[in-house]
Amino acid sequence: MSFFKKLKDKISQQTDQVTDKFKDGMTKTRDSFTSKVNDLVARYRKVDEEFFEELEEILISADVGVVTVMTLIEELELEVKRRNIQDTEAVKEVISEKLVEIYYDGDEEEPEELQLNEDGLSVILTVGVNGVGKTTTIGKLAHRLKAEGKSVLLAAGDTFRAGAIDQLEVWGERAGVDVIKHSEGSDPAAVIYDGIQAAKSRGVDVLICDTAGRLQNKVNLMNELAKVKKVISREVDGAPHETLLVLDATTGQNALSQAKTFKEATDVSGIVLTKLDGTARGGIVLAIKNEMDIPVKFVGLGERMEDLQPFDAHQFVYGLFGDLTTEDTQEE
Amino acid sequence: MAFEGLADRLQGTIKKITGKGKVTEQDVKEMTREVRLALLEADVNFKVVKDLIKRIKERAVGQDVLQGLNPGQQVIKVVKEELAELMGGEQSKLEVANKPPTVVMMVGLQGAGKTTTSGKLANHLRKQKNRNPMLVAADVYRPAAINQLETLGKQLEMPVYSEGTDANPVEIAKHAVNKAKEEHYDYVLIDTAGRLHVDEGLMDELQNIKEAVNPDEILLVVDSMTGQDAVNVAESFDEQLDVSGVVLTKLDGDTRGGAALSIKAVTGKPIKFAAMGEKLDQLEAFHPDRMASRILGMGDVLSLIEKAETDVDEKKAKEMEQKMKDASFTLDDFLDQMGQVRNMGSLDEIMNMMPGAGKMKGLKNMQLDEKQIDYVEAIIRSMTLKERTDPSVINASRKKRIAQGSGTSVAQVNRLLKQFNEMKKMMKQMMGGKKGKKKGGMNFPFM
Ligand SMILES: Nc1nc2c(ncn2[C@@H]2O[C@H](COP(=O)(O)OP(=O)(O)OP(=O)(O)O)[C@@H](O)[C@H]2O)c(=O)[nH]1
Ligand SMILES: [Mg+2]
Numbered sequence: 091m092s093f094f095k096k097l098k099d100k101i102s103q104q105t106d107q108v109t110d111k112f113k114d115g116m117t118k119t120r121d122s123f124t125s126k127v128n129d130l131v132a133r134y135r136k137v138d139e140e141f142f143e144e145l146e147e148i149l150i151s152a153d154v155g156v157v158t159v160m161t162l163i164e165e166l167e168l169e170v171k172r173r174n175i176q177d178t179e180a181v182k183e184v185i186s187e188k189l190v191e192i193y194y195d196g197d198e199e200e201p202e203e204l205q206l207n208e209d210g211l212s213v214i215l216t217v218g219v220n221g222v223g224k225t226t227t228i229g230k231l232a233h234r235l236k237a238e239g240k241s242v243l244l245a246a247g248d249t250f251r252a253g254a255i256d257q258l259e260v261w262g263e264r265a266g267v268d269v270i271k272h273s274e275g276s277d278p279a280a281v282i283y284d285g286i287q288a289a290k291s292r293g294v295d296v297l298i299c300d301t302a303g304r305l306q307n308k309v310n311l312m313n314e315l316a317k318v319k320k321v322i323s324r325e326v327d328g329a330p331h332e333t334l335l336v337l338d339a340t341t342g343q344n345a346l347s348q349a350k351t352f353k354e355a356t357d358v359s360g361i362v363l364t365k366l367d368g369t370a371r372g373g374i375v376l377a378i379k380n381e382m383d384i385p386v387k388f389v390g391l392g393e394r395m396e397d398l399q400p401f402d403a404h405q406f407v408y409g410l411f412g413d414l415t416t417e418d419t420q421e422e
Numbered sequence: 423m424a425f426e427g428l429a430d431r432l433q434g435t436i437k438k439i440t441g442k443g444k445v446t447e448q449d450v451k452e453m454t455r456e457v458r459l460a461l462l463e464a465d466v467n468f469k470v471v472k473d474l475i476k477r478i479k480e481r482a483v484g485q486d487v488l489q490g491l492n493p494g495q496q497v498i499k500v501v502k503e504e505l506a507e508l509m510g511g512e513q514s515k516l517e518v519a520n521k522p523p524t525v526v527m528m529v530g531l532q533g534a535g536k537t538t539t540s541g542k543l544a545n546h547l548r549k550q551k552n553r554n555p556m557l558v559a560a561d562v563y564r565p566a567a568i569n570q571l572e573t574l575g576k577q578l579e580m581p582v583y584s585e586g587t588d589a590n591p592v593e594i595a596k597h598a599v600n601k602a603k604e605e606h607y608d609y610v611l612i613d614t615a616g617r618l619h620v621d622e623g624l625m626d627e628l629q630n631i632k633e634a635v636n637p638d639e640i641l642l643v644v645d646s647m648t649g650q651d652a653v654n655v656a657e658s659f660d661e662q663l664d665v666s667g668v669v670l671t672k673l674d675g676d677t678r679g680g681a682a683l684s685i686k687a688v689t690g691k692p693i694k695f696a697a698m699g700e701k702l703d704q705l706e707a708f709h710p711d712r713m714a715s716r717i718l719g720m721g722d723v724l725s726l727i728e729k730a731e732t733d734v735d736e737k738k739a740k741e742m743e744q745k746m747k748d749a750s751f752t753l754d755d756f757l758d759q760m761g762q763v764r765n766m767g768s769l770d771e772i773m774n775m776m777p778g779a780g781k782m783k784g785l786k787n788m789q790l791d792e793k794q795i796d797y798v799e800a801i802i803r804s805m806t807l808k809e810r811t812d813p814s815v816i817n818a819s820r821k822k823r824i825a826q827g828s829g830t831s832v833a834q835v836n837r838l839l840k841q842f843n844e845m846k847k848m849m850k851q852m853m854g855g856k857k858g859k860k861k862g863g864m865n866f867p868f869m
Contacts, residue, residue, distance in 0.1 A: 147468050150462055150468050150650065151467075151468055151650045152650070153465075153649040153650050153651070156459055156462045156463050157463075219647070219672070219675070220533070220535070220672060220700070221532070221533025221534065221535060221645065222533060223532075223533060229565075250700070251570070251700070252537075252569075252570045252571075252573035252574050252577070253566040253567070253569040253570030253571075253572075253573050254566075254570075256565070256566035256569045256570075257564070257565045257566035257567075257569070257570070259566075260565030260566055261565060264565075274573075305672060305674060305675040305676070306675070306676070307674075307675055307676040308674075338533060338645075338647075340531065340645070340648050340649060340651055340655075341645075341647045341648065341649055342465035342647060342648060342649025342650060342652075342677075342680070342681070343463055343464070343465050343649065343677075343678070344465075344647040344675065344676070344677040344678075345647075345649075347676055347677075365531075365532065365533075365618075367618065368531070368618045368619070368620060368651070374649070393532070393563070393564075
């Protein structure tokens with residue numbers, strides 16, 4: 091079975107609705123990427139050095155990252171030689187294959203689900219730099235978990251940014267969940283502590299903690315985050331069950347530095363990649379998964395409550411190569 | 423980090439290429455390969471990189487190598503000049519309308535930092551320019567966006583015009599400008615909702631606001647961490663609104679900020695301000711030259727080149743080291759060092775530039791406060807030459823004068839002097855060798 095066929099099968103097993111949403115959300119990304127690759131393939135009949143150079147540019151323009159791209163191109167060149175591929179059409183498949191391979195790197199090829207405590211309280215901590223979409227993601231996630239039948243509580247741990255508490259409260263209202271808050275300027279660890287106590291006494295399933303955005307090079311702020319995390323682990327066994335790093339898909343190479351530093355400070359367990367509804371590339375997640383082994387768990391595809399979808403590398407590649415895939419399977 | 427590897431390699435390549443009087447084609451080829459990677463790693467758009475590399479190649483081949491440099495460094499010199507040219511000169515002035523109020527519209531993607539920047543700009547206009555601005559909350563979409571601006575307004579004790587979330591942003595903007603006219607505000611800063619540049623409906627809304635209030639400035643606010651897409655974002659905002667300038671935010675982070683170069687290259691619009699932190703006074707004029715160094719990420723090589731250019735040799739560094747040893751390092755030297763490093767962009771580099779400081783344990787994790795540096799600079803600048811070389815003459819009345827001149831307090835002056843003395847002691851120990859094993863690390867005056 092061809093790789094594309096497999097990919098297609100994998101995706102059609104999922105509900106059509108999910109895939110369509112994902113596809114719609116990623117229209118921009120896909121359009122630019124696919125048309126570029128198609129155009130490239132159309133212009134070059136033969137696989138040669140120039141072909142690879144242009145391919146390199148296409149990947150770089152998707153923010154995949156220089157180091158990853160260079161490695162990828164090298165591997166592609168080898169693979170093309172090994173399989174004795176002459177014609178550019180055939181390279182398309184190898185490209186997709188390699189991209190998924192980079193992401194999974196031999197790991198289990200299943201979408202990564204949230205690792206929550208099945209009986210008892212689970213705590214999710216969200217972290218990230220300023221403006222990436224933490225608070226919005228929490229709103230969306232609360233909505234999602236509630237729809238799955240879980241009871242959810244939010245803790246307004248961003249006591250710093252003006253209006254942050256109000257913002258979370260609006261999301262709480264939209265999702266129909268309560269928000270534990272203190273006043274602006276208070277100690278974030280104390281709010282989170284109160285959130286945990288409230289979650290315990292109310293017997294809530296999931297507590298999601300918002301935190302203030304912070305740039306990863308601010309040592310004192312990163313220490314503050316580590317402290318918040320300590321409070322959570324001290325108060326609830328095995329918590330935080332998930333520490334989600336929110337990354338903006340428009341971000342370039344700095345996302346790698348973000349992943350690295352936040353992982354050091356809070357042992358990040360998963361990534362939420364937001365704003366993929368733009369022409370945003372988000373290619374950097376390939377590098378992050380590859381270099382740091384942090385899986386992407388969700389993607390944000392818009393500003394509405396429903397615009398959070400579980401991440402699936404196959405879907406991601408499908409999103410990028412959607413048209414290519416369809417063409418190929420039709421031919422078969 | 424991947425980037426350090428690249429910077430190292432770039433340095434390595436420079437070292438490899440030595441001992442020739444002219445830059446050969448091979449030198450250029452080797453260097454530009456590394457430069458290309460460095461620029462791409464810095465998120466400069468690949469098309470912009472391509473053009474740049476082409477120009478650099480054309481210019482660099484056959485050049486005479488400057489005294490004190492090797493051919494590799496000579497190529498970097500060309501790179502630096504090309505970058506500087508592309509970045510253009512400094513330009514942080516805001517337009518002023520013939521008839522007040524001057525209307526400024528803030529636009530950009532979600533999460534770029536428009537609201538905070540609006541607050542900072544208002545603060546800047548009042549503090550630096552003695553203006554009387556009014557803020558306008560036209561983001562009716564993001565939850566609590568109005569609230570956020572109102573909170574900033576309260577902190578600044580500045581009026582914020584809003585009509586709640588049910589009003590139409592175009593109407594809000596119109597009403598706000600009318601109100602500003604009536605009440606004689608001289609600047610109106612309109613904070614608009616973040617939107618994707620590909621969202622036609624919302625981009626139309628911006629055009630409608632523009633038509634309704636005829637702004638004197640449309641500032642595109644861009645996150646300095648933006649990747650390859652920065653060109654598309656800037657291009658479409660500019661095409662649809664004809665922006666007048668750019669504000670680059672979150673530059674206090676550790677991004678190389680290649681987006682700055684991309685934006686400048688595709689729009690030609692000046693980057694007017696750099697936002698350097700979350701506090702409302704952390705907005706600065708944008709320095710293209712610092713940005714160029716930052717993007718290239720090669721402070722050391724660049725300063726070496728500057729040295730060669732201005733014919734400053736190793737002697738000065740030696741002098742400095744000697745000064746530290748015999749503790750004749752003055753406040754002037756200190757200021758000098760600070761200025762030098764500040765020009766290069768990142769604060770962490772200050773530490774690396776202070777001879778020996780990089781070797782000191784515990785410095786890596788210390789926090790530098792930009793504002794403290796400003797104070798330190800202001801204080802030292804308010805001293806006479808004599809005071810700078812011999813701080814012991816600074817008595818109570820001199821302290822008072824210095825505090826007044828620098829807009830600080832006597833306590834701040836005292837603190838600086840105390841810390842400077844401690845630092846000098848520490849340096850002496852350090853340069854003198856083993857015995858300086860004091861615990862607790864040292865306190866620089868700007869920490
Ligand atoms: N288009 C789009 N916009 C998003 C997405 N996620 C968040 N946003 C928007 O991005 C902006 C910033 O989102 P926030 O949730 O406030 O980000 P944050 O990380 O909590 O920000 P701070 O708390 O200020 O650090 C808001 O305007 C959101 O509506 C997404 O997936 N797509
Ligand atoms: Mg937030």
